[in-house]
Amino acid sequence: MIGCYNITVLFAVFMFFLCNAADVFATLPLITDDAYTQGKNGCQVELAGEYVYDTDTDAGKTTNTVATAAAFTYGVVDNIDIIVTSGYQNTRGNTEGITSRSDGVPDSVIDVKWRFYERKDGLSLAIRPGIIFPTGDDEKGLGSGKVRYRFFFISSKELKPFTVHLNIGYMRNENKLDEREDILRVSLAGEWKFAERLRLVADTGIETCRDKLHINDPAFILFGLIYGVTEKIDLSLGVKSAITDTENNFSALAGMTFRF
Numbered sequence: 001m002i003g004c005y006n007i008t009v010l011f012a013v014f015m016f017f018l019c020n021a022a023d024v025f026a027t028l029p030l031i032t033d034d035a036y037t038q039g040k041n042g043c044q045v046e047l048a049g050e051y052v053y054d055t056d057t058d059a060g061k062t063t064n065t066v067a068t069a070a071a072f073t074y075g076v077v078d079n080i081d082i083i084v085t086s087g088y089q090n091t092r093g094n095t096e097g098i099t100s101r102s103d104g105v106p107d108s109v110i111d112v113k114w115r116f117y118e119r120k121d122g123l124s125l126a127i128r129p130g131i132i133f134p135t136g137d138d139e140k141g142l143g144s145g146k147v148r149y150r151f152f153f154i155s156s157k158e159l160k161p162f163t164v165h166l167n168i169g170y171m172r173n174e175n176k177l178d179e180r181e182d183i184l185r186v187s188l189a190g191e192w193k194f195a196e197r198l199r200l201v202a203d204t205g206i207e208t209c210r211d212k213l214h215i216n217d218p219a220f221i222l223f224g225l226i227y228g229v230t231e232k233i234d235l236s237l238g239v240k241s242a243i244t245d246t247e248n249n250f251s252a253l254a255g256m257t258f259r260f
Contacts, residue, residue, distance in 0.1 A: 027226070028046055028238075028253070028255030029224040029237065029254070030165070030203045030224070031205060031220070031222060032165045032166070032189035032203050032205065033113075033128060033152065033154050034124075034156045034163075035126035035165070036124060037080065037081045037113060037115045038073055039075045039078050040075050040076070041074075042259065043073065044258065045073075045258045046071040046072075046073075047068070047255060047256045048068065048069040048253065049066075049068045049255070050066075050067045050068075050069070050254075052248050052250070052251045053248070053249055053250045054250075055249055060095055060096045061094065061095040061096075062094045065091040066089070067089040067090070067106075068087055069087045071083055072084050072085075079116070079118075080113070081113040082110070082111070083109075083110070083112075083130075084108075085108065086105065086108035086109070087105065087106065088103070088104065088105055088106075089104070089106055091141065102137075102140040102142065103140075104142050105142070106135070106136040106142045106143055107134055107135055107142070107144060108135045109132050110130060110131050111128050112128065112129055112130070113128045113154075114128075122157055122159065123156070124155070124156045124157075125153075125154070125155050126153075126154040129149075129150070129151045130149070130150045130151075131147065132147065132171075134146055134148075138176050138177060144177060148174050149172045149174075150170065150171040151170050151171075152168070152169035152185075153169070160193075161194065162190060162192050163193075164188070164189070164191075165189045165190070165191075167188075167205070168186050169186075170183070170185075171185070173210060179210040179212065180209070180211075183207055184207060184208050185206070185207035185208070187203065187204065187206075189202065189204075190202050197227055197228040197229075198225065199225070199228075200223075201222075201225070202221075202224075203220075203223075204221045204222070206244075209246050218244055218247035218248075219242075219243035220241065220243060220247050220248075221241055222238055222239065222240040222241075224253065233257065234255075234257040235255070235256055236254065236255040237253065237254055239251070239253070
């Protein structure tokens, strides 16, 4: 049996290679988090990859980003988890024939999830405060250049074979980029277990646009599939598309989740 210490060592190796911090949550490939925790001394490693394509017609710009992400979760007690997220990303841009490139480690995150309420009918409630550290180079577009703070309220409700998750969050977006500093986010996700090892998932959400020059808030919709290889290992695939023009046009996501 592989112990939590050994998993921590493996995670440290993965962290050298893997990335995009701030939006990695539980139950890949969803963006919306669930209210569940790992249990005392429980460990979880999530490895995610994402390809992002975006165009800005007005600016004549096309952007391609390849990002990988790693999140390590440890159950301090039955209803409290600590989650550490960091990684690496590579972006290529083309503006009217002029190419640009940036790659490196983005900002990293430490969150605490506290499941403070659980009912036998399948309703669970949690909060998730977090600190985002400026480990990314803000001049390369890999971070904000300042410490940021965020807080999420999370609810999950089991309606077998369906499960629904709701997130309501706020981020204090301290930055050197002249972005908006008060960011709100709301998202809703659902899971449908239609076979013993297969779940269809869907996710949608909207947040305050960080760019002060835009008034349309970025909104997305996501569809995906989760395959349970074993009770401890999941594989996931997803596609994410823009609802509003301030969201990235298209993303393809893939992930692996290990629990110990």
